[in-house]
Amino acid sequence: MDSRFFVPDLCRVRALFMLLVTSELVVLALAMVQAQHDWIDWEYFGLLSLFVQWTLLTSVAMICPLRPRLAQLPVASATFVIVVLVLADVFAFSLFADRVLNPGPGAPQWHSIAKKMLLAMLTTLIVLRYFYLQHQWQQQQEAELQAHLSSLQSRIQPHFLFNSMNTIASLIASDPQRAEDAVLDLSELFRASLRTSEQLIPLHRELELCQRYLDIEALRMGDRLQLQWHIADGLQNQAIPPLTLQPLVENAIYHGIQPRAQGGIVRVEAQASGDFVYLLVQNPKPEPGQSGHDGNRMALDNIQARIQALFGDRAVLKHSHQGDIYTVTLRLPAQQVDRQGAQRHT
Structure with a gap:
């Protein structure tokens, strides 16, 4: 894989594991905020955790094989493509979840779906920004290491x-x-x-x-x-x-x-x-x-x-x-x- 691309290789077990753990911690925090009487609203935690994990895994499954092609795009274009893929995935799962939780006739709860998509877009942008800064820091560290080794060798x-x-x-x-x-x-x-x-x-x-x-x-x-x-x-x-x-x-x-x-x-x-x-x-x-x-x-x-x-x-x-x-x-x-x-x- 191209090490110059700011998004890490999400096919690797370690990278996927870190995303799963981080997402679970966010869901746990939201469940604590949602709780009215107890420390955690476990029903809310279970439903949101299932939704987040499925959308995360399917989004990674789409992004991972596209990484070589995304690496050839400018940073802004690659970011746009990734955000669009994640939003499409969240939209599809939101419609599916709405039908499962609210069976019967009636229009989908567009307001709830829109909030999920907005939250997914903000979260994706924050994660991509973190990946970008981390990549820039690693590039700087590699440049400093090379300069240090050259200095020592000379x-x-x-x-x-x-x-x-x-x-x-x-x-x-x-x-x-x-x-x-x-x-x-x-x-x-x-x-x-x-x-x-x-x-x-x-x-x-x-x-x-x-x-x-x-x-x-x-x-x-x-x-x-x-x-x-x-x-x-x-x-x-x-x-x-x-x-x-x-x-x-x-x-x-x-x-x-x-x-x-x-x-x-x-x-x-x-x-x-x-x-x-x-x-x-x-x-x-x-x-x-x-x-x-x-x-x-x-x-x-x-x-x-x-x-x-x-x-x-x-x-x-x-x-x-x-x-x-x-x-x-x-x-x-x-x-x-x-x-x-x-x-x-x-």
């Missing part, structure tokens, strides 16, 4: 730029092919940091970006940098925000490998468990007196803000120490995206 600037440029410069004369490959890897990394329109990408694209980064660092660190990859099968299209895993790998090298004269191992692991996918990045802890994890804390805060904005409480980012190993764990909801980042299923 702040991710790999701090290995100058080291990489120096490495590339030293390779130009001795190994021009490797220098060219490094330039291509570096350009792809910065192209990813500027591609702020994507909210979710397949995991395999993020892993490819990590590999490009690691290829550049391997030129500078040589045998000091060792890698272990453990990626479970079937996770190639797992949805992940862009530049989420790469900064974690970058910090693992910057804080865990670079300060150590002997280097160390960076381990990257991805596995599924239940409704979630877990990504782990492990590296040695810095030796005493060497670089700590202040910069790592900044990267974690940035990624935490992004996954919370996209997934809410279902996504978790945490870090831990076990012996000499520092581990960052990222938990994401298990869902798939295509190559363009469109969600396929959850």
Whole structure:
């Protein structure tokens, strides 16, 4: 369904349930006002509730299949069509109710029918106005979220730029092919940091970006940098925000490998468990007196803000120490995206 249309999908159980509950609360309030001696006029409540529920359900049954066509109309035209459908439905049921409650010859009670139609029109307009304002608010929230995510993502600037440029410069004369490959890897990394329109990408694209980064660092660190990859099968299209895993790998090298004269191992692991996918990045802890994890804390805060904005409480980012190993764990909801980042299923 078209998310740009202000009327929600009334075919969904949740939307229909909310309409039914709201209408029953209105009927209950009217029955309390109608009561003369007791708190509630139960006879009036029963009759009005039956009338409102039948008209509501039949109106929804007419509007729901027409939603794709209504979405193509201007707001005023779509509102007019919906109001006409509801009034026609109320008019038909009012005539039917009048014949049931007042059998025999005689003209219908047009005054009572007119009041029902007027009340139905006012109620429909109020509900549609609420839908419109709610839709406008959701559109604003989505725009603010996109701006917030773009702002967070644009702040991710790999701090290995100058080291990489120096490495590339030293390779130009001795190994021009490797220098060219490094330039291509570096350009792809910065192209990813500027591609702020994507909210979710397949995991395999993020892993490819990590590999490009690691290829550049391997030129500078040589045998000091060792890698272990453990990626479970079937996770190639797992949805992940862009530049989420790469900064974690970058910090693992910057804080865990670079300060150590002997280097160390960076381990990257991805596995599924239940409704979630877990990504782990492990590296040695810095030796005493060497670089700590202040910069790592900044990267974690940035990624935490992004996954919370996209997934809410279902996504978790945490870090831990076990012996000499520092581990960052990222938990994401298990869902798939295509190559363009469109969600396929959850």
